[in-house]
Amino acid sequence: MIFGFIQAKKAEHSIRIMCRVLGVSRSGFHAWASRPPSPRALEDQRLIERIEVLFKLRRKVYGSPRIWADLVVDDGERIGRKRVERLMRQAGLSGLQQKKYKATTVAVPGVRVADDLLDRDFAAGAPNRCWVADITYLRTWEGWLYLVAVQDLYSRRIVGWSMADHMRTELVTDALQMALAHRRPEKGLIWHSDQGGQFVSIGFGQQARAAGIAQSMGSKGDCFDNAVAESFFATIKKELINRRTWPSKAELRTEVFDYIEVFYNRQRRHSTLGQRSPADYETSTQGDTGPSGFTPTPPSSSLPQQRPKPPNQPCPPERGNSTLGLCAGRAWSGCTR
Numbered sequence: 001m002i003f004g005f006i007q008a009k010k011a012e013h014s015i016r017i018m019c020r021v022l023g024v025s026r027s028g029f030h031a032w033a034s035r036p037p038s039p040r041a042l043e044d045q046r047l048i049e050r051i052e053v054l055f056k057l058r059r060k061v062y063g064s065p066r067i068w069a070d071l072v073v074d075d076g077e078r079i080g081r082k083r084v085e086r087l088m089r090q091a092g093l094s095g096l097q098q099k100k101y102k103a104t105t106v107a108v109p110g111v112r113v114a115d116d117l118l119d120r121d122f123a124a125g126a127p128n129r130c131w132v133a134d135i136t137y138l139r140t141w142e143g144w145l146y147l148v149a150v151q152d153l154y155s156r157r158i159v160g161w162s163m164a165d166h167m168r169t170e171l172v173t174d175a176l177q178m179a180l181a182h183r184r185p186e187k188g189l190i191w192h193s194d195q196g197g198q199f200v201s202i203g204f205g206q207q208a209r210a211a212g213i214a215q216s217m218g219s220k221g222d223c224f225d226n227a228v229a230e231s232f233f234a235t236i237k238k239e240l241i242n243r244r245t246w247p248s249k250a251e252l253r254t255e256v257f258d259y260i261e262v263f264y265n266r267q268r269r270h271s272t273l274g275q276r277s278p279a280d281y282e283t284s285t286q287g288d289t290g291p292s293g294f295t296p297t298p299p300s301s302s303l304p305q306q307r308p309k310p311p312n313q314p315c316p317p318e319r320g321n322s323t324l325g326l327c328a329g330r331a332w333s334g335c336t337r
Contacts, residue, residue, distance in 0.1 A: 063095025
């Protein structure tokens with residue numbers, strides 16, 4: 001480390017003075033500088049170059065766990081996660097950090113809501129058994145856009161979504177109809193959401209019942225009851241929305257389409273799925289689940305079993321009451337970050 005510092009600063013300061021101040025010999029420094037790189041250093045440089053390529057390929061959003069998965073699964077490298085962390089730090093690369101957001105649910109007072117059929121159990125044994133949905137706000141220079149996303153708990157795939165510059169019932173019914181057209185689920189599917197006015201509306205309830213869907217709603221103002229949907233919105237805001245400003249609504253619509261349909265559903269690795277993408281997970285475990293509108297990617301080999309998350313994980317930051325600090329591991333079992 002000392003010799004590396006001297007090498008980096010030799011154009012600014014005298015080598016003799018730096019060696020004297022740092023307590024090392026000039027002969028030792030010159031011997032180090034003339035020594036050829038070790039096999040380990042050469043291998044590190046090769047890996048750094050590959051990591052930089054993967055980091056750009058993954059839209060500069062991946063941290064070391066997912067870069068490590070790319071190296072192990074796709075490239076067949078035999079490398080430890082800690083080494084990937086060190087090399088990314090050495091190259092100045094890091095994943096994105098999440099921010100906190102205020103609550104966005106607008107409940108309708110005095111309206112009877114559906115019971116909570118999930119009770120924070122976010123595991124699904126097969127596709128199209130349970131979908132979770134939520135709405136979030138997206139800011140542009142031309143005004144607000146509102147995004148509703150419908151996610152299959154089995155594979156964490158976004159099976160339906162809709163964007164509009166209003167929050168009328170059509171916002172969620174459009175997403176519902178898109179999901180129904182793509183997946184064609186059997187009757188008995190559970191649709192879980194918060195108590196937002198769009199989800200308790202008569203129009204949405206009628207369409208859900210006509211499709212044989214049982215509605216489920218979490219308690220008011222509790223981010224834990226819809227943690228998987230909250231986690232998706234935290235992810236898309238971290239990896240796309242908050243990285244820049246958006247001059248026009250049309251541009252944001254295009255980028256959200258690309259993020260969901262191309263990157264999130266078909267490429268982005270999920271820790272819940274053993275670092276596989278939703279499309280890869282569905283293909284490798286169930287085959288093609290129907291006319292979903294996507295072309296599944298070939299299955300990847302499974303990663304080594306990851307240690308389970310300990311209890312008391314941080315609350316997803318989408319809601320304002322995330323300042324509660326910690327939530328039970330059961331409530332957070334659906335985390336996709």
